[in-house]
Amino acid sequence: MALVPVVNPPIGVEFDEEGEDRDEFHIDKLATDFTETEESIRHNVYPESDDESEGNGRGGAARGGTPIVRGDGIMYKGQRFYNGIAFKECVTDYALATGCNLKQYRYDRDRIGFRCVGAKGKCQWKVYAASLHNESMWRITKYTNTHVCVPNGECEMFKVPVIARLFLDKIREEPDYYMPLKMEQTIMEKWKISATRGQCQAARRKALAWIASEYDTQFERLRDYGAEILEANQGSVVEIDTVKNDAGHDVFKRFYVCFDVLRKTWKKTCRPLIGVDGCFLKEKIKGQLLVALGRDADNAIYPIAWSVVQVENTDNWSWFVNRLKIDLELGDGDGYIMVSDRQKGLIKAVELELPKIEHRKCVRHIYGNLKKTHPDKKQLKKLLWDLAWSYNTRDYEERLERIHAYDSKVYEDVMKTKPKTWCRAFHKIGSYCEDVENNSVESFNNTINKAREKPFVAMLETVRRLAMVRIAKRSAISYSHEGLCTPYVTRFLADEHKAASTCFVSPSTNGAYEVYLGYDKHRVCLNARTCTCMKFQICGIPCEHAYGLMIKKTLVAEDYVCEWFRTAKWRQNYTDGLVPQRGPRFWPSTGGENVYPPPKPDDEKIDKKRKKGVNESPTKKQPKQKKRIMHCGICGAADHNCRYHQKKKNKKNTTQVESSQGCLTQEK
Incomplete structure (x- = not known):
């Protein structure tokens, strides 16, 4: 009361x-x-009612207020369900919880019944539900909860669709892990029910078909997915381009997303550097994933925007670069730097959209192209990279002359690549980035390699989640770091410490010093933070000559590092992150037309594995007789197929029969 x-x-x-x-x-x-x-205050518990005719009670337990948890397999007479499928799920949960051998004996549209066939059919357990004419819901009208059987691992209602539903989420998350053998073992360990290998194999195929259908539906709702991005991360930019086909359907052309948090953070706290590249998608909907990345205070990658196009050409690159130009407010590109490979469509797009940007070409790709033309030149790699790493014009001229002395034809091909566009000596001062390759973007593409094998929307979600989690982890690391500068500066100075400790310093007036290192002599000014070797100005971190001066004067080298590499700036990089998003069930409905996948080309033969360049380290080749490694469709192991398990099973059965016959002979 x-x-x-x-x-x-x-x-x-x-x-x-x-x-x-x-x-x-x-x-x-x-x-x-x-x-x-x-x-006591309780949540998600139906209130008791004075009207016992509602049928909510199931005896003392229900009337006592014990909540009914969906999936516990509890049943009682008068229990209600929204439809027959919900009733079947409840019976399935009961079978999983008890391990009893249940079988459906009534299949009518408005009546369903199950009974226990254990103890050779003598078990009395039975449940019967029907959709009554005067009610809109299903209700259990008969329930005999009496078992005289003992579970033996057999359950006739445990068929392929039931197994597929049980493992649907697991297969969606880890399709390569939950193979038929693993499913069979899991069923026995968790529910003590015996399932055949064939049932698990068929259930896995059915689950994969359901998952593929889900992903197809998600792709059709691509506009709803874009609306979810804009609702969760307000101020972001999402663009979905489609074209009409002959049937009047909207066919996918390209997709672009730039989160507002990422572009604002890049503008405020990152160096004016953008690395761009493209990589292949490997699922049903093929195409290219174009990404734009920046650099944080620890010289690690910072995602800015990404896009999906059908092909990597001038038109699509121009569209992507134009979107970056608008969203990042790049203007004509003056004061900004872009690093990329030498893809012709990209070079043309940058010239049209950002005519004043400093466009650096990746030396690794340049070397790969030169290696194809001069495969027998063993010294080409060292000579080319030494040229790219030149910090001043004097070193550049000397190393260029070495290439000319090595081979005049190699020299001519190097000059055709316009080395001043990819050599450090000609980098603009103020960007504080010494990179001559696009390894940061290549590293990002390798990180999302598994994501690129997923369906379209799942791939986009994986890339977004990767960026969100990366920012959260980097935020925790940056706030726990106690040094004045980031770990990148510590590693940079550690590499220079040995040479810096051998420097000989001569002082002058106005804060200038003359520093000897071997046969070289340079002028260092700590007030202006300059050195005539130009490394100090290009990197923003003291070179070996300036560091040697600081060691002699017992100065703290980190005090002379530019602000872009300070811990305070690093924390600003990761102060704000992406807002988590909801699943497809909760996407807002835009009412837009469905998006259809583009038609597949007839001659489509795209290898899922990236082909390595000429300059990359080769991998160990497989023997000629093992060019193609066979994998089993049941257990996933290599060097055998599903017939191996069938033969093994038949051999085992034959041995058992022979053994039993031998026992009978001895008895006689």
Whole structure:
């Protein structure tokens, strides 16, 4: 019974003029009574009703207020369900919880019944549900909860669709792990039910078909997915381009996304550097994933934007670069740097959209092209990279002359690549980035290699989640770091410490010093943070000459590092992150037309594995007789197929029969 608040003081309790209680015993008694009669606050529990005809009770347990948890397999007479499928799921949960051998015996549209066929069909357990004419829901009308059987691992209702539903989420998350053999073992360990290898194999195929259908539906709702991005991360930019086909359907052409948090953070806290590249998609919907990345204060990659196009050409690159130009407010590109490979469509797009940007070409790709023309030149790699790493024009001229002395034809081909566009000596001062290759973007493409094998929307979600988690982890690392500068600076100075410790310093006026290192002599000014070797100005971190001066004067080298590599800037890089998004069930409905996948080309033969360049380290070749490694469709192991398990099973059965016949002969 609910407690009625007391307005007037009870008999025997007196108050003084100030309203204070003079009888503590009665107050304690009232507090105790209130606590004992107070009901605990519960969530997701149906309230009790005085009308017993509602059919919500199932005996003492239900009337006592015990909540019914979906999936526990509990059933009782009068229990209601929204439809017959929900009733079947409840019976399935009961079979999994008890391990009893249940079988469906009634299949009518409005009536379904199950019985236990254990104990050679003598078990009395039975349940029957029907959709009554005067009700819109299903209800259990007959239920005999009496078992005389003992579970033996057999369950006739445990068929392929049931197994497929049980492992649907697991197969979606780890399709390569949950093979038929693993599924069979899991069923026995978790539910003590025996399932055949063939059932698990068929269930896995059915689950994969359901998953593929889900992903196809998600692709059709691509506009709803874009709306979810804009709703969760307000201010972001999502663009979905489609074209009409002959049937009047919207066919996918390209997709672009730039999160507002990423572009604002890049503008405020990152160096004006953008690395761009493209990589192949490997699922049903083929195409190219174009990415744009920046650099944080620890010189690690920072995602900016990404896009999906059908082919890597001038038109699509121009579209992508134009989107970056608008979203990042690049103007004509003056004061910014872009690093990329020498893809012709990209070079043309950058010239049209960002004519004043400093466009650096990746030396690794340049070397790969030169290696194809001059495969027998063993010294080409060292000579080319030494040229790219030149910090000043004097070193550049000397190393270029070495290439000319090595081979005049190699020299001519090197000059055709315009080395001033990829050599450090000609980098603009102020960007504080010494990179001459696009390894950061290549590293990102390798990170999302598994994502590129997923269906379209799942791939986009994986890339977004990777960026979100990366920012969260980097934020924790940056705030736990206690140094003045980032770990990148520590590693940079550690590489220079040995040479810096051998420097000989001669002082001058106005903060200038003359520093000897071997046969070289340079002028260093700590006030201006410059060195005539130009490495200090290009990197933003003291070179070996400046570092040697600081060692002699016992100065802290980190005090002379530019602000882009400070820990405070690093923390600003990762102060704000992406807002988590919801699943497809909760995407907003835009009411737009469905998006259809583009038609597949007839001669489509795209290898899922990336082909290595000429300059990359070769891998160990397989023997000629093992060019193609066979994998089993049941257990996933190599060097055998599903017939191996069948032969093994037949051999085992034959041995058992022979053994039993031998026993009978001995008895006779």
